Amino acid sequence: MRDVYVIGVGMTNYYKKSPLSAADLGRQAVFNAVRDAGIGPKQVQSIYVGEMPGLSGSICFGQRVATTMGMGGVPMMNVESACSSGALAVNLAVKDVANGVTDISMAVGVQNISATRASGTAFSPDANDPEGVQGITMPGIYAMRAKRYMEEFGATPEDIALVAVKNRRHAMNNPRSQFHDPITVEQVVNARSISDPLTLLMSCPNTDAGAAVIVATKEKAMQLGSKPVRFLAREVTSGIFSNGFRDMTSMEITVRGAKEAYEIAGVGPEDIDMVECHDAFAINEHLYTEAMGFCGHGEGVEFIRSGGNDYGGKVVFSPRGGLLSCGHPTGCSGAAQIVEATWQLRNEAGAMQVPDCKVAMTHVTGGGIYGLDNAVCTIHILSR
Amino acid sequence: MRDVYVIGVGMTNYYKKSPLSAADLGRQAVFNAVRDAGIGPKQVQSIYVGEMPGLSGSICFGQRVATTMGMGGVPMMNVESACSSGALAVNLAVKDVANGVTDISMAVGVQNISATRASGTAFSPDANDPEGVQGITMPGIYAMRAKRYMEEFGATPEDIALVAVKNRRHAMNNPRSQFHDPITVEQVVNARSISDPLTLLMSCPNTDAGAAVIVATKEKAMQLGSKPVRFLAREVTSGIFSNGFRDMTSMEITVRGAKEAYEIAGVGPEDIDMVECHDAFAINEHLYTEAMGFCGHGEGVEFIRSGGNDYGGKVVFSPRGGLLSCGHPTGCSGAAQIVEATWQLRNEAGAMQVPDCKVAMTHVTGGGIYGLDNAVCTIHILSR
C-alpha cells in the first residue's frame, strides 16, 4: 500500500439555513479544495460523495455536483452510512490512492438539512425498527446513555455542560462555525430540555454545509508543494447486533474502531494531539474520551473536569467547536472533520491552532438501529 | 491486482409487490448467496449495499440488512448512483478482493419500489434541474431518443416492439421473472402510450427484489470448489456535461464505458456470448447493441430484425427477460444482472441457458440529469 497525502481541502460555512442549494454547497467546497490543491479539476481520477439521500431525496447527487464543474467522465459514487457518509467518501478516495487505483482522488461531504422535508422534526424511524416505532430518537438514545453514565460514575448535568461550554469557546475562534457567543454552564444546564438530562445547548443543531478533501500520492503531493499531511489510518466498521445487556456507557463500536485504527497507524492515544469526535450531544466527550483510551472507563468525569480534553490538556477535543457549536450537517461532518484536522496539521488553523499539532484523529459514528451500539464508525488518523 | 471470482450468488423473485420488507428482501438474497458459496457468514470481510435511499428514505440500509444476520463488525457501506447502485456495490466488493484488501467480500442490491412513497408516479425531478422542473421524465427522455432514432434510421414502432416480444419470450423461461405470458408485436405496439412512441409494454415495470454476489480470490474459490466465474473487467464511469448538440442516438457514456471495459478485459464484442443490458425501455437494445459495438451506428434496426440479439444470433441480449419482463428494482438491477450472468456461466440457467456461454457482459446506466447522456454507467465482463 502506498502512503496517501491530503493535497487540498475546501469548506463552506456551517449554515443554519444555507443560501445555496445542496449541489452548490458541494460545488463551493470542491472549488475551494481544487484551488487549495493547485491542480486542474480534470486531474481528479475518482470521486466519492457522502450525502444522505434518505433525508434529501437525492438521486445521483454527486454527479449533479461534479459534472457541471467539468469533472465528469471518471468513476464516481455516492455513499451513505448516516453521519459517517462524508468520512466514508474520504475512506474510499484514500483507498483508491493507497491501492494504486488512482494517483489523485476526491471526497466530498454535503448536507442541506434546512432544505429537507424532515427538517424541524426528529428523524423518522424505519417502519420496521422495533425501537424506532416506539418513538425512540437519537437524542433519546444519547440521553439514556447520559442517564446511565451519571448513575454509574457520578457525573452531574454540570459535568455534561462543561463540554458544551468548552466547544462553544473553541467555536468562537472558528470563522465558519454557526455560533460565536460564549455560553456558561448555568445557561447550558438551564436551557430547554430536549431529552432529560440533555438540554438544547447540549445538542448539536441542524446545519447545512459542504466539505471536500483531495488526496494523492507522496510524489504528487511533493510536486505540488503541499504541506505534508498524511493518513496513518482509515478505519470503517459496522455495529454488532446484540439483544443482551450491553454496557451503554462503553461505546462498543468506537472502542473497537479506535483500537484497530491505533494498530494500523502504529500510534496510541498518547500520540494524539487533537480529536474531532462525534459530539452530537455533550455527553459524547465523556463517552468517547474513554472509548478512545484517553482515560479509563468512568474516568471521563475527572478527565474533563480537569481540562484533559482542552488546550493545555492531554488532547484537544473539537478545536473547531465540534458538532455542538459548528453544527451537524450529517452527510458532511465526516469530511468536514478531516478538512479542519488538515488545517491544524498544516499550522493554518489561526486562532484555533492546537500548538505543535503533529497527529490528529477524526471520528464519526452514525445510524440508530436497535441492537447496535451504532450502525457505523469511521476513524481517520492523520499526521503532519 | 489479483483475479476475482464469484463464489456465491443469491436472488429473490422479481415481485410486482413484495410480501417482504426491503430489509428482508436483502436478507433473503444474502442468505441464498452465503449458502450458495458454502461459506460461513462471518467469513465475509467487507460488505457493500446498493439501494436508492432517495426513493425509500432509508438510512444505513445495509447495516439493517446484515447486522441481524450476524454479519456486523466489518467495513460496510451503502452506495447509490440510481439504477447502477447494485452494480457499484459489486464494483467495490470486487475491488477489495482485487487489491488485496479482503479475500472474501459481498455486494447486495435491493429495492422495494412498491413500499416507496414515490410509487405509481414518475420520479420527481430535482428542484434545481432545469429539465426536471419542465416535467421531463425518464420515459420521456428515452422516448425522445426513440423518436430521433426512428427519424434517422428508419426504425418503426414494430422494430421497437421486437425487443419487448423477445425479452418476454426469454422471461417465460425464468422462474423468478415478473411476467410469463407471451406477447405479440401487435399487442406491444397497441398498448397504452406512456410517452410517444413508447407504450406500456415497451417500458420496464416497477419491481421489488434483492440480489447478492459474494466474490473471492482464486485460492478461496478453488478451496470452496466453486464453478469458476471470473471478473475480466469492472468499469464505472460518470457522464460528461455538455450543452451542445449531442447525438442522442449514440449513447456516449456506454460507448465510452464499453470501450474501456473491453480494453481492460482484453476481449471484444465478438467474444461476448450474452449481455444483460439496461433495457429499461425497448428502444434501448437498438441503442446499446450499437453502443457496445455489436453492430455499427444505425445498424441496430437490421441487427435486431435479423435476430442478432437473440438465441442463435451473434449475442443473446437479456436471456433472463431483461428489465422489460423481469422488472426493474432500480437499486437491485445491477447486482441481479451479475447473479443471472453467473448462473449462465456456470451452465445452471436451466431453460434460459445460452449454449456454451463463455463470456458475459452486464451493463447498467442511471440518473437523469440535464446535460448528461446518463449520470453513471457500470459494466462488468465475466468469464467462466
Added chain:
Amino acid sequence: MTEKTAKADEQEQVIFHPDFFKIPEDGSKPYLVGLKCRNCGQLWFPKLPICPACWSETLDESPMERVGKLYTYTIMNVPQPGVKAPLAIGYVDFPNGIRVGAQIDVLPDQMKNLRIGMDLQVGAGVIREDKNGKKTISYVFRPLAASKGGK
C-alpha cells in the same frame, strides 16, 4: 386489556407487531415473545427470520417473563411526529438476558418517580397515533404499582 387499548378499539388501529407481542384472548396479561434458536439455544427479541448467531431457520417462540429491571431511561420532550411529548422511554433488562427498549407509560407528573433499577412490567398501550387518528398498539412498560395508568 387495559383501559388504554379498550378506548383505542373505537378507531382504526394496528398491532406492532403480532409476532413480537401477544395479548391473550382469555384476558390474561400481555407478554413479549422471545425466540429461542433450536440449534444454538441463543435467545432473540423480536422475531428474526434466522438466528444471527448460527443461521438456523428454526427458532421457537419463548414467552418472556412480564417483569424486568429498568437499565436506563429518559423523558423525551422533542418527539417524532405522531408521538406526544413528554414521553418516557427506557430499556428494560429481562430475566432471560434480553434487553428491550420501549415507551414507559406513566403520567407526566409520575415521570419524576422513574428510577434506574426499578421493576417495570409489560403491558399493552397506544404507542403512536397518525394524523388520521390511526393508532398503533404495542408493548409498553408500566411500574408495578400503577399498571393501569393512562397518559
Added chain:
Amino acid sequence: MTEKTAKADEQEQVIFHPDFFKIPEDGSKPYLVGLKCRNCGQLWFPKLPICPACWSETLDESPMERVGKLYTYTIMNVPQPGVKAPLAIGYVDFPNGIRVGAQIDVLPDQMKNLRIGMDLQVGAGVIREDKNGKKTISYVFRPLAASKGGK
C-alpha cells in the same frame, strides 16, 4: 407577456428561473439567457457558478436568439405530479450551438403537427402547478405560426 402568463398573475406564481429567462418589462418578447465564459469563450445554459470548461468565475450574460430547430420530442402521457398530460416536450437546437429541453406549448389536437427539424420559438408559460394552485412560470417552446396558443 402571453395570455397564459397574464392569467397566471392572478394567483401565486414563481418564475423558474429569473437568471435563465427574461420577460422584458417593455413588452418585448421573452428570451433565454446564455452565459459566455469571458476566459475561454464557451457558451452555457442555464447559468452556472463557474465555467465547466475552464473554471473561470466570470461569465457574461449572452441573450439567445428566440428561434431554434426541434431536435427531437415526445408526447408524455404519464407525467410527473403537478404536470398535466398529454404534455409535449422537446429539445431545441439554437443558432449559438446550445440545446435546450423544455415543454412545447401546443394544444393536444395540434401535437400531431410537431415535426423533428421544425422551427420553434421561446415564450413564457405555466410549466407546472402544485396542489395549492401555485404556478411555476418558465420558458416554453411554441410553433412560429401559433405562438399565442394556450393549452
